[in-house]
Amino acid sequence: MEISQNFRESIIQYGIRVAIGLVILLVGLAVIKVLIGMLEKFLQASRLNESLHGFIKSLTSFGLNIILIITVLGLLGIPMATFVAILGAAGLAIGFALRDSLGNIAGGIIILSSRPFNVGDFISAQGEMGTVKEILILHTRLVTPDNKKVVIPNGPLANGNITNFSAEELRRVDLTYGVGYEDDIMQVKGILTELIENHELTLKEPEAMVRVIEYGDSSVNFTVRVWCKKEDYWSIYYDLQEAVKMRFDEENINIPYPQMDLHVNQLSR
Numbered sequence: 001m002e003i004s005q006n007f008r009e010s011i012i013q014y015g016i017r018v019a020i021g022l023v024i025l026l027v028g029l030a031v032i033k034v035l036i037g038m039l040e041k042f043l044q045a046s047r048l049n050e051s052l053h054g055f056i057k058s059l060t061s062f063g064l065n066i067i068l069i070i071t072v073l074g075l076l077g078i079p080m081a082t083f084v085a086i087l088g089a090a091g092l093a094i095g096f097a098l099r100d101s102l103g104n105i106a107g108g109i110i111i112l113s114s115r116p117f118n119v120g121d122f123i124s125a126q127g128e129m130g131t132v133k134e135i136l137i138l139h140t141r142l143v144t145p146d147n148k149k150v151v152i153p154n155g156p157l158a159n160g161n162i163t164n165f166s167a168e169e170l171r172r173v174d175l176t177y178g179v180g181y182e183d184d185i186m187q188v189k190g191i192l193t194e195l196i197e198n199h200e201l202t203l204k205e206p207e208a209m210v211r212v213i214e215y216g217d218s219s220v221n222f223t224v225r226v227w228c229k230k231e232d233y234w235s236i237y238y239d240l241q242e243a244v245k246m247r248f249d250e251e252n253i254n255i256p257y258p259q260m261d262l263h264v265n266q267l268s269r
Helices: 002-045 051-075 080-097 099-114 154-159 185-198 230-250
Strands: 122-125 128-135 139-143 149-153 162-164 170-179 209-215 220-229
Touching: 002 051, 051 128, 099 128, 099 139, 099 154, 128 149, 139 154, 149 154, 170 185, 170 230, 185 209, 185 220, 185 230, 220 230
Parallel strands: none
Antiparallel strands: 122 128, 122 162, 128 139, 139 149, 170 220, 209 220
16 A cells, blocks of 8 residues: 555656656746747847847757757656766767758858858859748748748758859850851941940949951851949840841841751652
């Protein structure tokens, strides 16, 4: 009877511990959520680079959750020495299982320290192109021009090739136009130069270039290279494409295109 009484008391005491632990866990999660919200407001008000915001929030949230778990386990009476020993014994297996995640964390640290791009930059990496929205502990989030969200692990991202289209203030628009061999190349050059100079978004310095680049199979090809501010790149690209076609049509300048001649021989019987 005494053993049963002691057993019941132990169960009751442990049940109380579990209940308290559950309450602390729920309250702790709520407090962590509030703290992360406060941290986010602080980061937005600070002068810290926006690229670091997501990483700091993720790292802080991870650390606070670990502290909360250790606190709850301690309340349940699990000795920390035993807990640490278990973690140490399982460390190799956990490390092997999480090797990709650890590599992504290291990649995130490399990205934030070397800063090949920042939040808001338009980049091309790992076969994807888009605007950087967040740099987190494990991955970086992009939004493509057609508004798709792309998630790229930081490990491959940090170790691969990255093209940052927003890194420099100026960009060069490269275009190629082909005209017929019978057309006056000086007239063509004058038209292209005029269209460039009359566009309000093109820059005078560095100077634009309009030159014959090659003699193709059916056309004389001109290369056009014009400089602009990075945010004006696509406006100039599309504007010139339209303006050149319209002006060539007005001036009766031929734009060659592939043609196929089909000859049918009718055999007499």
